[in-house]
Amino acid sequence: MMATTHGFVGLAIAAAVAVIAPELAVAAAIGGIAGGIFPDLDVLAEHRRTLHFPGYYTMVALPALGLAYVVTDVVTVGVATFLVAAAVHSLSDALGGTPSAAPWKSDLDHGVYFHAADRWLPAKRWIRYDGAPEDFALGAVFALPGLVVFDGSIRYLALTGIAVSLVYTVFRRPIGNAVAGLE
Numbered sequence: 001m002m003a004t005t006h007g008f009v010g011l012a013i014a015a016a017v018a019v020i021a022p023e024l025a026v027a028a029a030i031g032g033i034a035g036g037i038f039p040d041l042d043v044l045a046e047h048r049r050t051l052h053f054p055g056y057y058t059m060v061a062l063p064a065l066g067l068a069y070v071v072t073d074v075v076t077v078g079v080a081t082f083l084v085a086a087a088v089h090s091l092s093d094a095l096g097g098t099p100s101a102a103p104w105k106s107d108l109d110h111g112v113y114f115h116a117a118d119r120w121l122p123a124k125r126w127i128r129y130d131g132a133p134e135d136f137a138l139g140a141v142f143a144l145p146g147l148v149v150f151d152g153s154i155r156y157l158a159l160t161g162i163a164v165s166l167v168y169t170v171f172r173r174p175i176g177n178a179v180a181g182l183e
């Protein structure tokens with residue numbers, strides 16, 4: 001899935017925090033968006049492996065949630081939201097396509113690397129590839145709670161993210177085919 005889709009999922013998690021604790025809304029939004037996007041920075045290294053940790057983020061996110069519950073402030077809530085968003089990102093990448101330039105023509109079945117078992121989880125392809133129309137639609141749905149709950153710069157950031165997703169979706173296949181030397 002697109003980094004923006006994961007960012008919107010992080011923002012939706014933050015929207016839930018904002019409803020419960022409005023004074024922590026901004027910390028949760030920053031943590032959720034950053035944690036949602038962070039794993040995909042490994043596109044510069046080994047994508048879906050170097051910074052994707054489906055197991056370890058989850059293992060660390062659970063005690064972080066407990067700490068944020070006991071000691072509730074902007075730091076603990078921001079960190080917990082970051083880790084939950086990064087865990088959901090890493091887990092949900094197994095539901096998408098492969099990390100290839102042209103996943104629609106790829107024989108690869110890698111979804112995301114599961115470090116604890118030292119192997120790749122297979123790509124389920126419920127979302128066929130990052131930048132697929134269904135990826136854009138999913139991202140737009142997850143953006144909705146954030147657009148309702150937040151205003152100002154966070155809402156503006158979410159709207160910008162939707163525009164970026166749309167442009168990426170429109171050009172994903174031609175660029176992927178060109179990179180893979182297909183057409």
Ligand SMILES: [Zn+2]
Nearest residue numbers: 039040048093
């Ligand atoms: Zn990812």
